[in-house]
Amino acid sequence: AKGSGKNTWRFHEASLQVTAYENMMLKRDLREAIERGELSLQYQPLVDAQSGCVVSFEALLRWTSSEHGSVPPSRFIPLAEESDTIRKIGKWVIEEACRFARKLSAMGKGEIRVSVNVSPRQLVAGDFVAIVCKAIDRAGIKPNQLEIEITENALIDSLEDSNDKFRELRAIGVGLSLDDFGTGYSSLTYLRSLPVETLKIDKSFIDLIVSDEAQLQFISSIVDMAHVLRLAVVAEGVETKEQLEKLVKCQCDFIQGYLFSHPLPEKEAILYLDRLIAE
Numbered sequence: 001a002k003g004s005g006k007n008t009w010r011f012h013e014a015s016l017q018v019t020a021y022e023n024m025m026l027k028r029d030l031r032e033a034i035e036r037g038e039l040s041l042q043y044q045p046l047v048d049a050q051s052g053c054v055v056s057f058e059a060l061l062r063w064t065s066s067e068h069g070s071v072p073p074s075r076f077i078p079l080a081e082e083s084d085t086i087r088k089i090g091k092w093v094i095e096e097a098c099r100f101a102r103k104l105s106a107m108g109k110g111e112i113r114v115s116v117n118v119s120p121r122q123l124v125a126g127d128f129v130a131i132v133c134k135a136i137d138r139a140g141i142k143p144n145q146l147e148i149e150i151t152e153n154a155l156i157d158s159l160e161d162s163n164d165k166f167r168e169l170r171a172i173g174v175g176l177s178l179d180d181f182g183t184g185y186s187s188l189t190y191l192r193s194l195p196v197e198t199l200k201i202d203k204s205f206i207d208l209i210v211s212d213e214a215q216l217q218f219i220s221s222i223v224d225m226a227h228v229l230r231l232a233v234v235a236e237g238v239e240t241k242e243q244l245e246k247l248v249k250c251q252c253d254f255i256q257g258y259l260f261s262h263p264l265p266e267k268e269a270i271l272y273l274d275r276l277i278a279e
């Protein structure tokens with residue numbers, strides 16, 4: 001862009017300003033999103049690779065703003081993470097997910113877990129464990145109905161502190177999985193020290209397993225290693241039957257992806273369970 005003269009620079013500057021302004025507006029409106037009832041959760045099923053049964057749902061946040069329309073999490077989560085807004089939103093997500101878990105157990109589906117994504121800034125807050133415990137109590141669910149998903153990168157600055165918190169939560173039964181596995185740093189270090197139960201292999205790896213034999217071998221080795229460490233393995237972003245077949249052959253435990261279902265609003269998620277049972 002440098003070569004094409006002064007105007008290009010001006011253009012870039014202008015668009016940067018627009019983005020900064022837009023970010024500011026999004027951040028402002030995000031602070032009020034809960035009160036305005038603009039946030040909701042959708043639930044994506046994770047299925048057992050062998051039986052096809054739903055074992056859990058991942059709660060995924062949605063924001064439908066009166067000002068900005070439907071804003072994807074990839075856009076607003078990073079903005080929320082720049083301030084304590086993420087703590088407020090994160091707390092709401094945990095409470096809402098526990099409420100959904102309560103609904104499932106009231107329907108006699110209490111063995112199905114609900115997982116939530118937790119940001120680093122939530123994790124380092126002094127009241128994180130208390131927030132989780134309170135949400136579980138208030139909803140009246142068993143701690144093992146809730147699972148927390150964290151990414152490796154979330155732990156870089158606070159491994160020891162986080163580790164203490166996870167041990168506390170694991171001790172009462174809350175689940176813990178390592179999200180986006182393979183995209184962060186020092187995966188092996190974390191795996192050995194954290195009380196993790198489940199690895200979620202990032203979609204970017206799953207995308208390659210059908211076309212690339214070496215990739216398939218790689219995933220297969222990760223699954224083997226995880227099993228040696230007594231961890232369960234989830235494949236994320238599974239979109240085709242071919243991928244599913246390969247993953248079943250690799251002994252991958254659980255499958256998440258559009259092949260089975262997109263993330264669904266609460267009612268549809270419950271219908272999805274019933275449909276499976278009816279089949």
Ligand code: C2E
Nearest residue numbers: 060061073074077093117118119237238239256257258263
């Ligand atoms: P993630 O935790 O890795 O969640 C999986 C993402 O992959 C979701 O995107 C899901 O809709 C998408 N996905 C699932 N299966 C497929 C598939 O087969 N193909 C494709 N192309 N995509 C698939 P989503 O809902 O847009 O969320 C994006 C990210 O935003 C999440 O990635 C997570 O990092 C973050 N996020 C979402 N909700 C929350 C939340 O409540 N709190 C925090 N801190 N982060 C959240």
Ligand code: CA
Nearest residue numbers: 058117149179
């Ligand atoms: Ca996740």
Ligand code: CA
Nearest residue numbers: 179180200236
């Ligand atoms: Ca993920």
Ligand code: CA
Nearest residue numbers: 179180202203
């Ligand atoms: Ca991701």
